[in-house]
Amino acid sequence: MNKSALKKFATSMRLELISMIKTKIDYLLSDAYKENLAVYNTNKAHIQLIEERYSKDSEDFIEEVAYTWFNRLVALRFMDVNEITSSSVISTSDEQPIPQMFIEAKSGTIEDTLNLNRELFFDLIDKKVSGVKDSDNEAYKMLFISTCNEYANLMSSMFEKISDYTELLLPEDMLSPNSIRAKVVSSMSEEDCQDIEVIGWLYQFYISEKKDDVFVMLKKNKKITPSNIPAATQLFTPHWIVKYMVENSLGKLWMLNNPTSNLKEYMKYYIENEEETSTFIKVSSPEEITFLDPCCGSGHTLTYAFDLLTKIYEEEGYNKSEIPSLILQNNLFGCDIDKRASVLANFALTMKARQYHKRFFKKDVKPNIVELEDYASDEFAGIKNFGSLLVPYSDSSFDDGIFGQSTREYEIQKKILSSEFHCVVTNPPYMGSKGMNKELSDFVKKRYPDSKSDLFAVFMERTLELTKPHGFMSMINQHSWMFLSSYEKLRIKIIEKQRIDTMVHLGARAFEEIGGEVVQSVAFVLEKNK
Known part of the structure; x- marks a missing residue:
């Protein structure tokens, strides 16, 4: 496992995601976005939730969303390499630059259990949706989010069902060679993914700069x-x-x-002790x-x-x-x-x-x-x-209903x-x-x-x-x-x-x-x- 390369990847990915999400939030809350009434009205309730969370604590909100997407991407890369996914969700190769799951979905092979708006998906594939710059990318994002939500049924902690407003903050580019998805694939080698420890190391590296910031503040007696x-x-x-x-x-x-x-x-x-205890x-x-x-x-x-x-x-x-x-x-x-x-x-x-x-x-x-x-x-x-x-201090049980x-x-x-x-x-x-x-x-x-x-x-x-x-x-x-x-x-x-x-x-x-x-x-x- 190349830990120095993983650390460089995790720390740079955190900063890149934070920057991208901040830019996306600013755009969603701008007058320019509201001018497209059809799109704005469709997402109005979610935009209001984003505005509410952002105004409360912008830094923590951006960190939370950034880590949500980082977490899912690295988890899916690990699962792809270890053939836990039925077909590759994010992984690609030199010979096949598009994830296998997306190739299969475009040809009509989509798992029945996947909660996906198939009509909209295929309209995007057939370029029938107006005002969309990159139809394939939008279709893949739909498939990616649906897959994450499907895995929530199996691993509710890692793939906790994504709030609708968080979906709006998924990075725009998910398919190109320079996308966040592609960077995760290239940075997490198949060798790295042979050991589940890679996920823990990435988290340690992901929060390393925040750890440094905490200790800087501690030196200032905070x-x-x-x-x-x-x-x-x-x-x-x-x-x-x-x-x-x-x-x-x-x-x-x-x-x-x-x-x-x-x-x-x-x-x-x-x-092995010379004289083992007899009171075990x-x-x-x-x-x-x-x-x-x-x-x-x-x-x-x-x-x-x-x-x-x-x-x-x-x-x-x-x-x-x-x-x-x-x-x-x-x-x-x-x-x-x-x-x-x-x-x-x-x-x-x-x-x-x-x-x-x-x-x-x-x-x-x-x-x-x-x-x-x-x-x-x-x-x-x-x-x-x-x-x-x-x-x-008590034997009381927790009331789920309250x-x-x-x-x-x-x-x-x-x-x-x-x-x-x-x-x-x-x-x-x-x-x-x-x-x-x-x-x-x-x-x-x-x-x-x-x-x-x-x-x-x-x-x-x-x-x-x-x-x-x-x-x-x-x-x-x-x-x-x-x-x-x-x-x-x-x-x-x-x-x-x-x-x-x-x-x-x-x-x-x-x-x-x-x-x-x-x-x-x-x-x-x-x-x-x-």
Whole structure:
């Protein structure tokens, strides 16, 4: 995977999309657009919604729309390359410069399930619609939007049904060699798309400039607001570190229960202790195991846990067609305050399941990954600031009728924040007390006085709360908690109350491959004692 090329692509694409959408909004709200009464009246309601959103917060609105289209394009490119789409939606080749789906549609082959205005589509193809400069381009845009909305039925998080007004802000050019679509195809090579991690890397790179802006403001003594916490704290974890953490938590739990298992052959970073603990949690089947990432980002840790669980289920003789559904239903859980990240984690696990079992989309199974939301409830007030540090205080259920939200997401959120799991593995947010806004600072001082100096240390305590007795908690974070006097009480808690199973002191170069982040790091696995 050429990460430097992907970073250049993602950062430039963000700026290009923002510029294009800003230009399109200005045109839609201009007097010149209103002069064409027939077109304006057709879209009047949608124009008014755009004007309303734009006047409230123009910057956030443009960012949201830009990322919507970027997200869908990179997801469809990945799906095209891995033959998850029935025919290429956006991908082309030197021999065929037009996406295969569009070629087939022009010849009359359109999937029955696609909600497409066929009459208008073929009128555009036949150049029967007046006032349209590029009929093929307009017809392809119709097909593209209909395809995105069709995939919303299968992956509602990644392909959340597009609001009508957002459709008006799709980039004008979608077919030419210089279009946004063509740039996505040329920048995401087939080799890059062999690994679902490419989606997470692209998101990390996409928000990198916003992250830089946040830290510039921090130097000017402006605290990090809840809306900027994701950009400020997200850091993609190198794959070998993920493997170490997952293999020595999830993998270890299985090996302790099944000493003769062949799983060890697949675990390059597994560390076998000279004297293994005799107090491990007993599990009789893989379906019992629960694995949580409470700061899941784009799902890097969860996708590797999926791989390892697949080996476990196969070893136990489960039917291959059932394994992905069992893993997503029973084993894996994740949450994040960042909607975009939780969407990517959902997509990544769905792609893992679909690649393993080609008929997976026929099953009504979705990952247990949620964006943390307050649901207009006092119980979850401030959750966009506190994230998974917040603990629910009641057993009440969520009333779907009042708030119009999915009870499934609410119940998963409640389960995650109030349960204990066999394995809790994460790369927590890093934020020193100087960067915390007042509400977050007051919260951690009150609840976690021994680790309040940085969020990564606070999450050491919180992840242990989320771990079952004798379960495993694994994390990579800054090594300062091992030495500084401000963490002395935290160290005492760890040494006296927990068991350090393994620890890898990594130094300053653990994150070098993603841009040389100068963070002195340590990765470790703790067994939670009763």
